[in-house]
Amino acid sequence: MTTQTAADQESQPPVVVDDDSEEELHKLLLPNINDLPISPPSAMESNFVTYFAPDFMKPEHDQYIYRHANGLCVIGLAAGHVAFKDEGVVTAVDFNVGKSNRSEIKVTGKRKRNAQQFEPNTALCKVCTNHAFYIVRCCVKGSLLEVNERLIKQPQLLNSSADREGYIAIIMPKPADWHKIKDSFITFDEYKKLRHF
């Protein structure tokens, strides 16, 4: 119960925004610096749940699956992938695998026309280093919405930021398919332990 009476409340002048007050606006915009984290979570960390598929189909073929709250999955190479081992440097990315060139499929419309339905083991691309090449796979069953075409011209994005600008593809799984497969993946913490990061 509040002890304030109606009369008390009325005696308080209503808070009025001064339309022209730049100062007022500025006060609202400026954060309290003490409330801010020294290093804030990244957009990836705050908007996605991270899953890992270590040794996917082949030893040390580690991939990540970043799942957005909207259900879309960003697929890429995890830090422990064999391509990054022993001073390995990615030199090329080739989406021309399987029956079609993955980078040539143009998905259109809200209903994602032309999107190909892929299985977890379907190949997305071939990542080449100076010594070898590795097949990157879908990891989840679903519609392939896009592949990261920038990797064709800038394969080094995989070396500098495989977990951001160096992502491989975006897949939209059906909720049921996702629930079936997600338990086969491990969490970031489990992955760190596994690869001794």
Added chain:
Amino acid sequence: MADDDVTTPAVDDRNPAASGDAVTEEKKLLEYAVQELPAHAVKELISHEVCVRCIFRLFIIHEGIYALISPTILYSIIEKATEVEAVTTNSSQKSEVKSSICSICLGVMQFIYRDQTDILVEKDHAADFAMLVAESVKEKYHEIASFTLEVSLPTLITENESVILSHMKKKYASEVWFQEKFSFEHIISVKDALKLSITPSLETLLGVKSSVSDFRIRLTYEHVDAPSAENRMGKNQCNKRIKSGNGFVNETVQSGDVSDFNFQLKKVGQPCHMILTCSTAPVYIGGRYLKLSRNVSQTRWIIDDERKGEASVEELIGENILPMCNGDGYKFHAAGREDIDVRMLGSGRPFLIEIQNARHLPSEASIKEMEKKINSLESNLVRVKHLKIWGSQGWSLMREGEAEKQKQYAALVWISRSIKDDDLEAVSSLKDLKVLQRTPVRVLHRRSPLDREKIIHWMKIEKIAGSSQYFLLHLCTQAGTYIKEFVHGDLGRTQPSIGSILGCRTEILQLDVTDVKMDILNE
């Protein structure tokens, strides 16, 4: 005619508005008019339970329809002229004649009906009925500028009228009076007769003129058991039949005058139900709103019974304006929108509230009152400014304005290294920067995958005292630019981004809209 018939006390009592003199005058006019009516035809119409006003209607005697005289006296006038004595076998008493439901108008011109609460209402004449209508209107609507009267009638009325008319034609076509006076085209329809008879009284009682108006008074007469309605609907015939058993439909065949005509005429023992409804054109109240919370959605947002955010701009404004207009509901329109976690500050965003069926058109003072009320809500989540009444053009104005606007934002940004003085210059030197944005991952599930070019008109970094990695980014962009993605780059799917310009990892923690540039609702 003798005076003693005129001064029936009941008339003066029931209708204080009509003075004795006026009644005498009307009566005289009528007596003159009825003299020319063909007595035998009138007699026959009465025998078919056609009411006096319908008889006047068919013979185009306006005085008879609009006279403020009770049916009893109307009958007495017509009886004298046509020497009708005992009217029909089953309605020989005057009182019965008066209350038997007309076979054509189903009581509409007799001002007999059942109201919304199923109570039988019976009024002597148009002025009395108009009084009821006016009272009912005034109960809910206090300020009207004018009105349009609309009447909806059961089709049975038209059907029965045409049965009677074709019978008359068959029987009397050869007679002189029929050829001279009877004209199907000029007959006053029940609808017109009703409208014309109550409109003058309504104008007086409501104190406004009848015209093409946004305010509509609608009288809907329904005869639930009308056989034609039953045929039309097809379904639910069982239900209808049960009601017929209650005596709603009473198809009588009168002995001695059996003809096709009597079989075709659907006589009804019960009056119609009448529903009175009023409606107004929507009232538009527009202005600009500020959203001070990162947990308030623009519109009511409920998914699976669960509300997103603690409130909505739509409701905070609508629920406070609606009662002050005494309307039935409201619709909220805004020029564009911001995400739930984005505040709307500074200029505010133009919006329009459409109040449906407003019974109260707020004055300038009460608009100010609304503004004050919303702005002093304890929750302090939303504020409004420049509130005013808009015409119906407000909505299209808002659409037009939306297409051309620019928006100004303030973003709280963190970068993965310390801010350098060069950064400030690097950013502020970019004018009308073209940015290519692929549909952001966060909305890609429901939007088309597309590359869109947007323009960042200008940017400015404002350092925050005490921090080397946080800053406020002020920017003005073309409408439709995804700001969050322009800052963090969205996996490189927005090019360039603040991250790519500064060459480091960039994160956005907060976003506020500080200005929505539109030519409307600026003051």
